[in-house]
Amino acid sequence: MIKQERMKVVRHKQIADDIFELTLIGQLSLEMKQPGQFVHIRVSDSFEPLLRRPISICSIDPEHMEFTMLYRAGGRGTKLLSLKQPGDEVDILGPLGNGFPVEEANTGETALLVGGGIGVPPLYELSKQLNAKGVRTIHVLGFQSINNVFYEKQFSELGETYIVTADGSYGTKGFVTDLLAQLNPEFDVFYSCGPLPMLKALEQTYPDKKGFLSFEERMGCGLGACYACVCKTTDAVENDYLKVCSDGPVFPRGVVAL
């Protein structure tokens, strides 16, 4: 169920250039089930900034009533968020949207998880759940540069993990698709979150594979009421538009016009 709660900061630290890892505690964590869902965060009690920020759930720890997100402190709102100290409260609305379908990978199968930059975080909970179910995971994670890389160790513990950087300062140089071309991995289903060009390239590289992609769009309500976050669909779909916040953010391949 969607809840609103003032959750408490448990841990908060910077883990790469501008990238923060924030762990919150509260009842709301118990509502989180599906990887790829997101929360909508109010970073300030004032109207400056006014709107909530959508951030993906990166990992869920129901035992401790905690969940963790990773975010890039880029603009005004996320910079304010980065100032929160352990013990401070953060107004969270969530869990929102439809995440990655874990059920689409069967025990014994292999899943390819491809993340780009700040699209990497939701893949972590996904990978945990897939592995728990006995699905083998291959992780291909792309970043700008060595200073932007995060969570390599965490993913490595779950499966084969490849890092790509655009400037070649760490791992393989280039885009995730360059590495995939070399690697030519065997897999049954792919899941991805990252910049549009990456999602597009993936769809093209694997025209016959089952795949699920997570999208971003600027949001108002985050609930499906305001029509701010729509995305254009392909001809294959009956609806002309879908809402990223409530129909997505994860859609099967071929649904969203890329």
Added chain:
Amino acid sequence: MIKQERMKVVRHKQIADDIFELTLIGQLSLEMKQPGQFVHIRVSDSFEPLLRRPISICSIDPEHMEFTMLYRAGGRGTKLLSLKQPGDEVDILGPLGNGFPVEEANTGETALLVGGGIGVPPLYELSKQLNAKGVRTIHVLGFQSINNVFYEKQFSELGETYIVTADGSYGTKGFVTDLLAQLNPEFDVFYSCGPLPMLKALEQTYPDKKGFLSFEERMGCGLGACYACVCKTTDAVENDYLKVCSDGPVFPRGVVAL
């Protein structure tokens, strides 16, 4: 000289209902000389709230580069200010305006200081300076109720001090003028800061005494540039209007139309 500085909170505590005592450290303290001057405070780095808040200087401690103010956390801005912790920075512009003329009381003379509510604070530095110069001070301080009373001890250490509360819950019941009528004190000059009706009553009670009154008005710039804070003058004055921020906030009696 007027300066702008991010000063550091040294001490901050609540001393009565909604009344806070805030001590700041910084170079700017060294510019403060005259009691009755004020500082203009930006309580937040955001635009919510937008405007600075004018607060009187309550005491100056140049030796430690500190100054202290007392304020009532009533509205949005002052409530935010009340959340500042020791070590936090506060954006201060000051010292501003023309304060109480200490030179108008001569050594050996007696000064009557009459304060009402949140008009009491600037009288404290005034009393300190008058006493330092050998002027005897009588303090008559009016408050709403017992829970609003502050700085009785501090003023008592400097001279005779009388507390009046509107509801009689502490000290004498009534208004400061009621007590003054009973007390009928001997004095050479009076200084006052407080609500308009109090200032008016004082002018009427002592038609022949030398006196100085401090005024309040809503401000924009605090510097004299925007004409927000003007007050109407009496016929005795050539200018039709005076600016509370730069011509005042303290004016000799008879200048401002009451």
Added chain:
Amino acid sequence: MNRLQVELPGLSLKNPIIPASGCFGFGQEYAKLYDLSKLGAIMIKATTLEIRKGNPTPRVAETSSGMLNAIGLQNPGLAHVMEYELPWLEQYDVPIIANVAGTDTTDYVAVAEKISTAPNVKALELNISCPNVKCGGIQFGTDPKTASELTAAVKAVSKVPVYVKLSPNVTNIVEIAKAVEAGGADGITMINTLIGMRLHPKTGKPIIANGTGGLSGPAVKPVAIRMVYDVSQQVNIPIIGMGGITNAEDVIDFLSAGASAVAVGTANFVDPFVCPNIIDELPQKLDELNCEKISDLVGRSHR
């Protein structure tokens, strides 16, 4: 006695709090969070004759204490609203105010005639003030004569009272208000959004794909208050006020300015429970003001 009760043409409101059109969809999303029967009424998303796909994205941008939107009246069209959305809302004890939009008079009249027959639609809100569509919308709301004629045409077919939603993007809003009153409007709702724009700091191009967007949120409240203040003194029909309401004090401000009820838009995005929260806070606010019933506050700014 219900201290929060408000009686308006066609509308018997258990309290004056109404989610604003376009900020609450057709209620389904917020129904997951609280009981919609708690609300005074619901202003549903603008409905047009045909399905509308709206504008390209990005459709929203944040501004200081406000936001811009250019949704472009996306909606599933009259038939779908009649067949699914309105019947679904019947499970709640809450009057519906149907926001009606169109490209020309024929459109408006067709939607109004049909939608006003739905059993739970107790009033229409004629949207002559949407700044985000190329045709229809705002140009009906900036010329008094056009506004008056459209009002009359819709009044002629509507089965329920008609409220006209005014645009703040005009030189003289009182003139428009009087014109729609003369055209037969039963009430006025105001204000719609102010036209605004935000540019991308790097590219210098508008962030919103449509270029301009409608400004809403706390930033516009002072503009809305003065317009309600001015209009309420010049017309004899009631006003539903809106623009930047986020809490019970804002509601009191709008009533004081001369509105009889209010709508809450953008604030639903900031706090999805804002409407029920305000409703819960209002009785205490009335106590603080020594006010027995909320309707006593209406217009006290100019009394």
Added chain:
Amino acid sequence: MNRLQVELPGLSLKNPIIPASGCFGFGQEYAKLYDLSKLGAIMIKATTLEIRKGNPTPRVAETSSGMLNAIGLQNPGLAHVMEYELPWLEQYDVPIIANVAGTDTTDYVAVAEKISTAPNVKALELNISCPNVKCGGIQFGTDPKTASELTAAVKAVSKVPVYVKLSPNVTNIVEIAKAVEAGGADGITMINTLIGMRLHPKTGKPIIANGTGGLSGPAVKPVAIRMVYDVSQQVNIPIIGMGGITNAEDVIDFLSAGASAVAVGTANFVDPFVCPNIIDELPQKLDELNCEKISDLVGRSHR
């Protein structure tokens, strides 16, 4: 080469940053804080023929990311400005833009004729948009014909270029802009304040003694940007843009929208050093945008 240099009719600006009229007095107060020669120009407080006492207090009220003011054009009158204020400003190497106000055309013409003879007054800013006075001011700015005629009358007597300051409180600002251009204006300054009101939460009465006030500050920036964007594409005279500027990024936004220089108003109250700070920040911002000279940014939103 000075990357920040801007050339406008009558004005050779070492940078595009100008304190806005009414927010900087006649410079004396800010001169205590920094060297006024650093500024691109100074727009002095509106000057009228006779001394003006302005409105009763309170004259300002805070709003979300903004403020309302109703100063009422208080100023010491033309004679005093000519005799004291302008000569005092001559010690600084900074062009003065004289904001001219009046009750009727005769007034405006008389002030313009005289004040344009002061050696440091390099341009006039015709204030046809003050919302806070009963007569004169805004009504000249809401009707295209009146605006055009007043512009022509002032142009006929002024010794320096005339910029006309537009009000945002109109249905069609492009129409007014074109009218003043046709009347002979050398440039446009925009926007003046939006009309707004704030009520006292307890009494329900307007906080500002005048009732309404002019809204300024970050809250109005999106409105100002879209108006500069629209007007700059429809006229051939330069625009000095303003409304909610608080930092160098805001300046870039206004230039991108189509302004050639900018004025900073309310932000001076928040940070008295805002103008010199912005001037210091601008070169780095240009670097970040790979932009050699600031004038290259003008109008890039619609190029």
